[in-house]
Amino acid sequence: MENHLLSIVTFLPVFGAVIIALIPKEKLDIIRWGAAAITGLQLILAIWILYIFDFSSSEVQLQEHFAWIPAFNIEYFMGIDGLSAPMILLTALLSFLAVFTSWNIEKAQKGYFALFLLLDAGMMGVFVSLDFFLFYIFWEVMLLPMYFLIGIWGGPQREYAAIKFFLYTLFGSVLLLLGMLALYFISEPHTFNMLILAEHSSQFGNALLLGMNAGKVIFILLFIGFAIKVPIFPFHTWLPLAHVEAPTAISVILAGVLLKMGTYGFLRISFPVLKDATLWFALPLAILGLINIIYGAMAALAQRDLKKMVAYSSVSHMGFVLLGMAALTPAGINGAVFQMFNHGTISAMLFMLVGVVYDRAHHRDIEGFGGIAKVVPIYAGVTAMAFFAGLGLPGFSGFISEALCFIGAFPVFTWITIFATIGIVLNAAYFLWAYQRIFMGELNSKYENLEEINNRELFALIPLAIITFFLGVYPTPMLNLMSSTLNHLVEAVKTAGMVAGL
């Protein structure tokens, strides 16, 4: 059992999707509770995985390793380390909570939950795969349910949003595929195994591709593939549309998990496998991070649609991850992964809260509310907390991770980091200004009878709030979980750079 834990945690939702597909569509409660049970079980398994995970080791643990298509040396290879472990927890947690956010889906619920579970399986698969081919399959498989989930259950512009999301990410994926094949053929013996690729990292720096340094060409190919997912400016234009049009739970998943896949891809593949190219690209990456931080925050400031504002805040927050990663210092990279986790929980809360008010008011225009704190004090309180977490107030987890990113980046990219701090001010500005316009001031008479947040919605929010608060006060467990792997990664990249004389 223990040996197949990762397979079980990945394919459990597929099994669940099949079960749900077999339930008659009238039995709505069974479908919902079935989905909740499956994702709940997955969450328990994920926690158990963390429980038996050895924090002190930077080795890959819980490995599953079989030949799959031997003719091409494709393996079924799964395993986790300090980088994937937090992501697994995040995926399982958000999938479970998003089921409750999906409770009020109005049409074709059976299809919705079945697709949702397939999406869950795809995400989990990405984070546990250590064979590039397997990784790619999961990476792509995720697109199909996402396309339907946005296109069928989304907002007014859902069809356009769905196809735009699909086209963008598929474009990124084909470049990823090219990069993957180039890695495969340059490595000797040919392999998709990420760990072996990382060991043979120097081969890619010495080989030529298209008359250029193969490592750099492949890095750029993978970069575009991952950048579209993150999304890094200027590849971000699919994001506001998809996040706004998607149903609440899917926005939660998009912001909470999918965006992390991009940065996860960098840390899992680009950095360890293409060490030289990573050092070569660190400065551009930091600059792109800065652009994301400032541009995302300014765009958020300009939005009237609350959901769009939250969507752009994701662009800004992912910028911190990029900056921390690019620094290639222990503090920076730990901060980056910690920020990935924190942004996952915080943006999930934010999207859930937007969903709550949208369900009641049927619009999200920031200017269209006013003074509703008087009517819905609990909702106002929870939102205040989520907004404070979002703007990085000390005491919340976001503060720690952003601070770590800055501490890590400052010695390396001093000026970039100084400019990036403007982002913090802008972040505070749009969150506080939006809060003020929605909750403070004169009560908009339309909303005198606004319904208070209900228990189901609170149930989805409270665990996230607790985690955010807890990690804000005591981040050590999470940092312990990832630090040995990440410090090892930083060291490996740096050593390779020294060998190459960079």
Next chain:
Amino acid sequence: MNLNQIMTDLSYFIPEMMLTGILLLVILFDLFQKADTSIRSGYVALGGLILVTIALLGQDVSTSVGIFSNMLAVDPFSNFLKILVTVGTMLVMWMSFNSNELKNRRVGEYYTLLLTLVLGMYFLVSATHLLSIYISLEMVSIMSYLLSGYLKEQMRSNEASIKYVVFGAFSSGILLYGFSLLYGLTGSANIFEIQAALSAGTVSPALMMVILIMILVGFGYKIAAVPFHFWTPDVYEGAPAPITAFLSVAPKAAGFAIIIRFFNVALSSAGNPNMEAWAALSNMDWQSVLGVLAILSMTVGNVIALQQSNIKRMLAYSSIAHAGYMLLGVVVADQTGIAAVLYYAAVYMLMNLGAFFVAIHIKNEFDTEEIEDYKALGYRAPVLGVIMAIFMFSLTGLPPTGGFVAKFYIFRALIEYGDMYFWLALIGLINGVISLYYYMRVVKAMYFGKIELPDTVHQAPLNITVLLSVLALPLLFAWMLGDPLSAFAQNAVQFFIQ
């Protein structure tokens, strides 16, 4: 050639002889049928093809041989393709039984023509002599003309047939001209001897280029590659739908077979897949010519398909694009490249026949071919919707479907070959992204938009559901289990070498 030799050769010729026998049997059998019972001839034909398939599977191809003075070759390559086109034909027959277009007509000759076409394809995939290539190509073409004009009283069907004939006659004229020049310059019509003559380097490269382009016109028309594709949309739209489905896969696969064999034997490495491809033409940038054809086919096919509103026309243009992807594998022309083409042809057969069959069934039931009218099909006919979505995803080349694996093998072959084809791979992959848009229009029509739940759910008849599942399930699962088809295709990359 003595009698003993003929007897030995005939022992390699059993599937073809069986097929001929069945063909005659169907003609005779049909004489005793009335119009309303003539469908039974179809059952006889299908039964016969099952027997032929068994014979093909049982055929020993461990040693490749040339038969009838090297007019034909019996090797794993031809065996693979014969099985492929036979399976394709059987599936088309199965669907033909359910076609409204063919109801209430005498269909005996329809099945006879189809069987004759299969026989033509058997010859085509094993031909190793300019004469046998030409004759079998004509056999395939003439049967195709007749079948596309089978709905005699319909204008569109007639139009399809006449357009096909005009284009076909023109291209095979050019092909024949190229063949005659080749014969004149090399002094032989046997492709092994042609190879020897070309390797000796006596033929001027410029003249050779002209000859090869002429030959490529003939072959390119058969596989509907751009710029020899102009007949495709009209023929596909006008022909009886099952024939359209058939034309888009089986003769196309056979056309690829002859291209591969001709280029690999006559023009390059004497069929030895381990030798440098294109060896006989080392002073000629022949890959680039094929590469350009591939790029044109993919891009033109995909871009025009974007604008189609009729599903048959959309699939017609998409089939041009798929010919382009397969040509990419031909460009590589080494062992992995050819295996990738064969694999692609097999997967493409499953998914394209599937898509056409769904379209035929929709036409039967709801009398429409417009993609717009597929609205809410996913709710009106849930099973059909899911299956159609699988075909669309597979045609786009998305994991976890077979279409992805097929494309993966093609691009793998390109990149393995080195820098040279990296750009080809990139263009091919980006074409895949373009194709996503029009395939997803079908999915979008089926599932998106305002959902009005229908009162009654349409249930396709059991035999159609089974047929479609037979096509869809291998696409989903075959490759997950270590990909047996790939092993089969790898094994088929063995030509008969003299």
